[in-house]
Each structure stands twice: as structure tokens, then as C-alpha cells.
Amino acid sequence: MRLLDDISTKRADGRGGTQKKLLxxxxxxxxxxxxxxxxxxxxxxTKQLEDKLELQPKVTRIVGVVGMPGIGKTTLxxxxxxxxxxxxxxxxxxYLGEICKKSKLLPLNRLxxxxxxxxxxxxxxxxxxxxxxxxxxxxxxxxxLSKKKIFVVLDDVSDKKxxxxxxxxxxxxxxxSKIVIITRSESAVKGIVNDTFFVPGLSHIDALKLFNYHxxxxxxxxxxxxxxxxxxxxxDYTRGHPLALKVLGGELHLKDKxxxxxxxxxxxxxxxxxxxxxxxxxxxxxxxxxxxxxxxxACFFRFGDENHVKSLLDSSLHDDDIKVLxxxxxxxxxxxxxxxxxxxxxxxxxxxxxxxxxxTKSGCRLFxxxxxxxxxxxxxxxxxxxxxxxxxxxxxxxxxxxxxTFASMGDLRYLKFYNSRCPxxxxxECTVNFPDGVEFTLQEIRYLHWLKFPSEKFPQEFDPxxxxxxxxxxSKMEQIWDGDKVR
Numbered sequence: 001m002r003l004l005d006d007i008s009t010k011r012a013d014g015r016g017g018t019q020k021k022l023l024x025x026x027x028x029x030x031x032x033x034x035x036x037x038x039x040x041x042x043x044x045x046t047k048q049l050e051d052k053l054e055l056q057p058k059v060t061r062i063v064g065v066v067g068m069p070g071i072g073k074t075t076l077x078x079x080x081x082x083x084x085x086x087x088x089x090x091x092x093x094x095y096l097g098e099i100c101k102k103s104k105l106l107p108l109n110r111l112x113x114x115x116x117x118x119x120x121x122x123x124x125x126x127x128x129x130x131x132x133x134x135x136x137x138x139x140x141x142x143x144x145l146s147k148k149k150i151f152v153v154l155d156d157v158s159d160k161k162x163x164x165x166x167x168x169x170x171x172x173x174x175x176x177s178k179i180v181i182i183t184r185s186e187s188a189v190k191g192i193v194n195d196t197f198f199v200p201g202l203s204h205i206d207a208l209k210l211f212n213y214h215x216x217x218x219x220x221x222x223x224x225x226x227x228x229x230x231x232x233x234x235x236d237y238t239r240g241h242p243l244a245l246k247v248l249g250g251e252l253h254l255k256d257k258x259x260x261x262x263x264x265x266x267x268x269x270x271x272x273x274x275x276x277x278x279x280x281x282x283x284x285x286x287x288x289x290x291x292x293x294x295x296x297x298a299c300f301f302r303f304g305d306e307n308h309v310k311s312l313l314d315s316s317l318h319d320d321d322i323k324v325l326x327x328x329x330x331x332x333x334x335x336x337x338x339x340x341x342x343x344x345x346x347x348x349x350x351x352x353x354x355x356x357x358x359x360t361k362s363g364c365r366l367f368x369x370x371x372x373x374x375x376x377x378x379x380x381x382x383x384x385x386x387x388x389x390x391x392x393x394x395x396x397x398x399x400x401x402x403x404x405t406f407a408s409m410g411d412l413r414y415l416k417f418y419n420s421r422c423p424x425x426x427x428x429e430c431t432v433n434f435p436d437g438v439e440f441t442l443q444e445i446r447y448l449h450w451l452k453f454p455s456e457k458f459p460q461e462f463d464p465x466x467x468x469x470x471x472x473x474x475s476k477m478e479q480i481w482d483g484d485k486v487r
Contacts, residue, residue, distance in 0.1 A: 040206040040207075040213075041206035045072070045076050046076065049063065049065065049076060049077075049197050050080060053080070053178045054178075057176070058176050059176065060170075060174075060178070060179075061194050062178075062181065062192060064183060065077055065180055065181065065197050066196055067184070067199035068282070068328075069184060069243070069282065070279070071199045071201065074182060075242075077180050077182055080180065081095055084151045090151040090178070091149055092122050092149075092151070092152075093122065093152075094115075094152055094153070095152075095155065096114060096153070096154050099111065099158075100156045100157065102114065103161075108161060111166045112165055112166050112167075113138065115152070115166055116142055117138075119145065145174060146171070146173070146174055148174050150174065150177045150179075151177065154182065155182040156183070157182065157183045158185065158188055158285070159188055160191075163189070163192055184282055186327050203240065207235045207240040208231065208232070210249070211234060211235050211248065212249070214245070214246050214249025214250045215253055226257055227257060230260045230264055233264055234267075237342050239343070243275060244275050247274050268345075269346075269349075270346065270350055271343065271346050276347060279344060279347050282329065282330055283330065283347070286324070286325075286328070289321075294331075295351065295352060296413075297313075297338070298344070299367055300416075301338070303340075304337070306337060309322070309338050311469075312447050312469060322338065331344070365387045366387070366388045366390075369390065369391060376399075376401055383410060384411065387414035388412070389414070390416065391420050392431055393419045393420050393422075396431070397431070398433065399433065400435060402436070403436040403439045404440075407439055409440070410441070411444055413445060413446050413447065413466075414445075414447040415448050415449070416447065416449040416450070417432065417450045417451050422451065422473075430454075438455060439461070440462060442463065442464075444466055445464070445466060446467060446468045446469070447468065447469045448470050449470075449472075450471075450475065451473055452473075452475055453472045456476055457477060457478060457479045458481045460481070
């Protein structure tokens with residue numbers, strides 16, 4: 001509800017006179033009963049989750065609800081929980097949230113106690129004073145649960161150890177009970193759950209209704225065609241992500257078309273704080289190595305063949321990096337193709353800008369032609385450069401670079417000189433030149449694409465031991481290198 005309150009506050013600060021007042025009052029009236037916006041697409045999701053839980057009615061079922069932050073996992077689980085309370089098929093129906101946060105602040109064994117207390121409070125209508133009764137015994141209460149079916153939602157689970165602590169040996173759980181585990185990572189529930197429900201993004205129709213509800217106070221807005229077209233573009237950008245739809249819709253509520261167009265143009269430059277805070281959670285959980293992999297993919301390999309991208313990443317001493325990121329929904333894998341969606345890409349660009357401003361130790365990734373020319377000319381922070389993707393078509397004046405420009409780039413893994421307007425202008429003179437040739441070792445290089453490579457062969461000291469992908473279009477290569485180059 002905090003999100004809706006934040007949006008309502010933002011709306012109240014805008015302009016719009018009488019029309020705004022009427023629409024705002026209408027929006028407030030629509031929201032007095034419940035969060036109507038959460039119902040879009042909910043019926044189908046609820047049915048799918050209930051089917052998994054009720055597959056074996058008389059058997060205890062544990063089902064994981066898995067998805068990226070803000071996709072609607074908690075809303076869905078609470079909806080199913082509320083329906084179970086109305087049906088009165090379980091003696092206890094409770095929700096236990098913030099498990100990840102609690103596990104960092106308290107001993108793990110406290111998590112099991114917290115669940116038992118939630119169950120006890122449910123029995124006593126939330127009267128916590130009864131916990132302090134001298135006759136109360138947690139162990140005795142727990143023993144009695146073995147004969148009473150429970151329906152439990154465990155929210156924000158991030159590790160199997162948390163579930164082991166909460167559920168213990170499970171012998172105390174009555175047969176026929178149902179447990180829903182909400183997590184951002186499939187690996188956290190793998191081997192524990194009987195089934196998993198991956199929460200999808202909303203369909204385009206439901207996503208548009210949710211966005212319109214927050215942007216126009218009407219799910220079926222039929223007004224300005226220009227705004228309707230822009231609404232479609234915002235919906236496409238979010239890929240059916242409920243949190244993003246709510247926030248963007250709220251920010252655009254009662255704003256004029258010029259503001260909408262400006263907001264649309266700025267989408268790739270930065271996320272709203274609420275959206276960014278949500279999406280950043282799985283990134284912050286990554287190791288430093290996997291953070292680098294995530295940023296490498298965002299900058300250089302956002303779309304591509306899964307196996308090819310995997311081969312280019314520094315994975316020799318690590319687990320499958322692609323699977324780690326996919327498990328946290330930071331990237332998508334479908335039919336052997338890897339993709340990073342627009343919002344995570346925007347998040348990555350923001351993280352890179354922040355890292356550059358703070359001069360952190362994370363690798364420097366260059367893809368803006370102005371930044372690239374500056375670094376190549378001055379050799380500033382050359383030792384930190386991890387990747388360069390240089391679109392030479394953006395360079396309007398001839399640039400002359402020293403032969404030793406790359407000599408100190410010992411960590412350079414990905415290097416690409418290309419022309420986005422090729423082949424139309426590939427026959428023209430190159431605007432980025434190395435009059436004295438190039439000298440480099442590039443021992444870490446994995447990906448080397450160089451349009452019109454400036455020499456007839458690679459430098460003798462070039463070390464291709466890690467090289468995976470080599471392309472040299474429109475070059476005048478006579479010999480790649482002398483002798484053998486053993487990886």
C-alpha cells in the first residue's frame with residue numbers, strides 16, 4: 001500500500017484544476033475498497049498456483065513462487081492465502097514475511113519460533129498477550145500442530161538454510177498442509193518444494209489496463225490517441241512488470257503530452273528510485289565476479305547465442321555464470337538465446353555511471369565514442385579498461401592514436417571497432433588511425449572484432465591464449481602472426 005500512497009501523493013502535487021480534482025477524487029474512491037489494480041491478471045495466476053497446491057489435496061504440498069522483484073509474487077500469495085481463509089479448510093492460515101532480513105538480524109533458530117508464534121497468534125485472533133501466559137508452552141503447542149492442517153506463506157526466502165531452520169524436520173506438520181515459499185531465486189527452493197510456479201509478467205492487455213488505471217484513473221482509457229500510443233510504448237518497455245507499470249503510470253498521471261514524451265525519451269537514461277531499488281536487490285546479492293559478468297553482458301552481449309556468450313565470459317574458475325544470473329532473473333534464456341530486458345539494461349547503465357563517477361575498482365567499460373577517444377588519447381585509467389565497443393561512424397574528425405595505446409590495458413577482455421552504418425561507408429577512409437601501427441599483448445582478450453585493422457599482421461608480442469572470437473573485416477591482413485600461438 002505504500003506504493004499507492006506514494007503515487008497518490010505525487011498526483012496531489014501536480015496541476016490540472018477542476019479536471020484533476022475530479023479525476024483524483026474518482027481515483028481515491030476507486031481505491032477505498034481494495035487495491036483494485038492488483039486484480040489485473042490475478043485470476044489466471046491465482047488459479048494456476050491453486051492448481052499446483054491442490055494437486056494432491058490430502059498430501060502436504062510445498063510450492064515455490066519464484067520471480068523477479070516487483071513481479072507480484074507477494075500479492076499473488078496473499079490473494080491465495082485470503083481465499084483459503086474464506087474457505088475455512090485449514091485450522092491455521094498465516095503469513096510470515098521478511099525472512100531474509102530476519103535471518104541477517106537474528107539467529108536462524110529464531111525463524112522457527114517466529115512461525116510457531118504466528119500460528120499461535122492466529123489461533124488466538126492475534127492476541128499476543130496470551131504468549132506471555134505462564135501456562136503457555138511452545139513445544140506443547142507445536143506437538144498439537146501435527147494433527148491440525150496449516151496453510152503458510154513464507155515470504156522473501158533467499159537461502160535453503162532459512163527454510164531448514166523454519167521447517168526443521170517437518171514431522172510437526174500435519175499431512176494435507178500447504179506451504180507457499182516466495183523467493184527471487186529458484187536455487188533457494190530447489191530440492192525442497194514439490195512444485196514451482198514462475199510468476200510471469202502481465203499480458204499486454206492486463207499490463208495496459210494496470211498502467212491506464214494509474215495514469216488515467218481508468219483501466220479502459222479512450223481519450224487522446226497520442227497519449228494512448230505513448231501508453232503502449234511504456235507498457236512495451238516494462239514487459240508486463242507490475243511495479244514498473246504502477247510507478248510509471250503514477251508519475252505520468254495528469255501530466256501533459258510533452259511531459260509524457262520527455263519521460264519516454266529518458267527511460268533508457270535512468271529508472272525511478274522505487275523501480276531501481278526493487279530491481280537492484282538481486283544484483284546486490286551477487287558476488288563481485290558475477291556483478292562484473294552482469295555488467296559485461298549489459299554492455300557488450302545483451303542479445304546473443306547462450307553458448308557463445310558463455311564462452312566469452314571469464315568462467316573457467318567459476319560455476320556457470322549464465323545460470324547464476326538467470327536464476328536471479330537478471331537475464332532471460334529462451335531456446336538457447338540470451339537476452340537482458342530494457343529495465344535491467346537501464347539499471348546496469350546507471351550502475352556503470354555511478355561506478356565511473358566514484359572511480360571504483362570495478363572494470364571500466366567504454367561504449368560512448370567521446371569517452372573512448374578521451375581514454376585512448378590520454379591513456380587515463382588504461383589499466384582498468386575491461387571492454388571497448390567503438391562505433392567509429394560517430395567520429396566526425398580524424399583521430400590519430402599512438403601505437404602503444406593498448407599497451408597498458410592488461411585487463412582488456414572485449415575490443416570491437418565497428419561502423420554501425422556499414423557496409424554503406426565501409427569503403428571510405430577510416431576516421432580512427434594508428435599511423436605507426438599498433439603494439440599490444442592483450443593477454444586477457446577474448447573477443448576481438450576490428451574493422452579495418454591498421455596493420456598487415458598482429459604484433460609479435462600479441463598473446464591470444466584466451467581469444468575465442470576473432471573478426472577482422474575489411475582489413476589488409478597478410479599474416480595473422482608468425483609461428484605458433486599456443487593457448
